[in-house]
Amino acid sequence: MNRRHALAGIASASTLSVSGCLGDLLGSDSDDGLPNPTLGPDDAPVTVKVWEDFSCPHCKTFDQNVYPQLVENYVTPGDIQYVFYDFPIPLTRWSWDVSEAARVVQDDADDSDAFWTFKDRMFENQGAYSKDVLSSAAEALGVDGDSLLSDVSDDRYKPVVEAAKEEGTDMGIRGTPAIFVEGEAVDSPTYNAIATAIERNL
Template sequence: MPTTRRAYLAAVGAAAAVGTTTGCLGGGSASALPDGCDVGSLESVSSLPRPALGPDDAAVTVDVFEDYACPHCQTFTQDVYPEIRSKYIDPGEIRYRFFDFPIPVDDEWSWRAASAARAVQDRAGAGTFFAFAKGVYDNQDQLSDEGHQVVHDVAEDLDLDGCAVAAAAEQEPYRSIVEADKRAGTDRGIPGTPAVSVDGEVLDGYGWDTVDTGIRRRLE
């Protein structure tokens, strides 16, 4: 089932009661910027294109709403998104669009990681944006304690200025864009994350079988 903040925190509380720890609970303090990352103040950015893959005139549009601190979004990005890309995006069957929907699962990094990702999009385009998003999800368990270092290192791995991306996480110059996405999702009745919408219909689940069926039904 998609993650809601109430359900997520309830699950964390239950785990803590039996001695299990988690790296995704909100409330931790922001980590310092990596050494040598003094880039000064960043200008606020209020508009960017929608991060998207696939042709503009594709027969089907798939919208995905995510929170970078949501463990179910991590599962979706690691396990389901590659299947969608291989079967439908790369052959040009669908237009695949990303929406930020910080619940927030983590009071800081649901927002900070989103701003870092938009900084990557602003500098390198949609393809690199999606590669960066996957890198963040691959290191999700480190976000709460080492988030600035995570976004810095993932950006550097993509041949981008890691300090600028870490500063975007710290200063959140893309916050208004992320907030606009959150409002759009709320207006569309998005219940939690990840949520997958196919031509405006929100699917009842995000597993591959559900998504594959939802897309094929629209393509037929």
């Protein structure tokens, strides 16, 4: 049995800092539920934390152009642990719905890589989100599409998303994508800027 029925949360807010997509700030005092998805070893010398919004076009650019290079050059060799955080602004209602759907996949799929595959598929479909897009992508990863849509409709995973956003809010994040290397904000979401920060900490 998964953790979905134990989730609970509260909404609150705060301010400050950087990036591409901006908006009003929502958050949560809850830290219950799923851990934030991670790639790379727990004992990696450097931790990279990334906050994204599934409806943010700057996040799509980051996910398709920068993230794969970070995985190839730093995650795979074991130099960094890469941690994903939700930060729905929202630009549209899909900012929250897709974030919650991704957490359903994280919790329900047997494959530990399913969240990352689903994340990439969602950014590929940015601007064309629909219930069918969410359920089809989930079913391709072995997650029941109808169950996923029900969980999203019921906001079962909203506390998890809110908790991730609240952590970013507490760090001063106002926009996405926001990248922190060893707790320090990177001033540009480009590969060179992030790689420079990583190399400085290796």
